[in-house]
Amino acid sequence: MNLVESRHRPAPRGIVTGLAEAVVDLSAVRENVRTFRKRVPQQVLAVVKADAFGHGAVPVARAAVEAGATWLGVARADEALQLRAAGLTVPILTWLYDAAELVLLGDLDVDVSVSTVAELQRVVSTPNVHAVHLKLDTGLRRAGSAPNQWIELTRTAAHYEALGAVTVRGIWSHLSHGDSADAVRSERQLQLLRTGVSLARRAGLRPSVVHLANSAGAVTLDAAGTDLVRIGAGLYGIDELGIGLRPAMRLISKLTQVRRIRAGEGVSYGHDFVADRDTTVGLVPIGYADGVPRTAVPQASVLCRGVRMPVIGRIAMDQFVVDAGDHAVELGEPVTLFGDGSAGEPTVADWAAWAGTIPHDIYCGIGSRVPRRYEEGNR
Incomplete structure (x- = not known):
């Protein structure tokens, strides 16, 4: 095995030079990405939020992109900025940010999620033209536009896009029961998302990506008509559905x-x-x-x-x-x-x-x- 990056002096497998260490096998990350690429027709968005679930965002993101992930996803703005600072150039989506961070995100070509007209207006009011992903709440009832506010949001977004103030790059939602072997609820959410996309197109929007499924949902749900699957848990080998994923981390110490x-x-x-x-x-x-x-x-x-x-x-x-x-x-x-x-x-x-x-x-x-x-x- 070849050591590719370390925060301390390299050590052979099984030897701990400090008191404890988390050893991350980047080949497992690549293998997990390739497993999903073989299973689904959609592109892979690798979710590397929370420092890649504690594995290290930049090394994991690089490995995922090398294996064919075409997008990266993070929760917070600073996580996106870290990836750009490390030289990663693939599209990045972030969904938690404040108004002060929008200028930096726009400068670095980071896409942002928008759930309400008020959020959209905050994005438009910043100096940069941002690419946004409109989020529809299809059942998780967390972030996302309420269905009864979706038409207003899409029409407002189409208006701003026509003015050149924003680009609607994506439409997305989030599964509430993606890890359930019974995909009945997920199918219902998929149908709601398809309806939302249809309404957005009627408003004049032409999003280039539509996405819904997480790691488990990519396996349980036939999400035809979507362009991305968002792989988080599966990227690190959390194998909720037994598809042969490989854990990337081992935690070791010594007596x-x-x-x-x-x-x-x-x-x-x-x-x-x-x-x-x-x-x-x-x-x-x-x-x-x-x-x-x-x-x-x-x-x-x-x-x-x-x-x-x-x-x-x-x-x-x-x-x-x-x-x-x-x-x-x-x-x-x-x-x-x-x-x-x-x-x-x-x-x-x-x-x-x-x-x-x-x-x-x-x-x-x-x-x-x-x-x-x-x-x-x-x-």
Whole structure:
């Protein structure tokens, strides 16, 4: 494997040079993009918001574009500006911004989402001519134009476009049940979006892209008539529908203390765990400040020396303890919190289940104290 980018000195696989690190395999990102490109006729918009779900926005965006993603999507304006500053030139869509950021977004040719006439007027009032994507609420009931306000929005947009004040590049919506195997609700939303596009065309608009489906929806919904699928979770290997995606990240650390404790001795705050036998315990220097969820105990485990070792006691801010039993472990022993599961280690889905949350939350929670290291597997 070739190291392509690192925030610290390169290390061989399995060797941790600091206290912990998140290792991101960019070849997995490329492979996941190609999996979707083979499955759907639409172009791929790679969603790299929230620092690419904690994986690192710029390296992931580059890998996704190299694999054939033709658009990038982010939530916030500063995320879009970061991508442009890194030299990425593909179209970018952002959907959360304020009036002060609009001038910069226009200067850097970043498309913005618009849900209301008031938002559209704020865009038009800035010095630049912006490309916008009009968003129709088809059932998520979050952002997006209410259906009864859609005709006014599209007619107003057509008026401003005729004046040369704005370009309506896209029309879009967001699935509420995209990960459901039953696509009935998604089909209903698709029909509403098609109606919205028809009304927009009657108003004189000619959008070049229409998009609705997320990663799961790209699999469950035959979204004929749309031009893009927005791949977020699937980009990182969160495989909600079992289509063969590959997780891109593994979270590793090492043992920084090893000791024997006796039966009857407690571990960590409150002594929630009390040993029922003499055993060896190891200290792992990563905690809830780094994104390891406290609520994962008592189910949580890690992989060390090829063996699953349970997390015992409370997970603290900076560290937690594992029970090594009678296994011979040493200082510096590598520990895998999660990976793709191929070596018997927990997966991010395991940690999400233990913590009562979703994999997205685990990935996004990994804090800035954990350096990201980038590597290449099989391209």
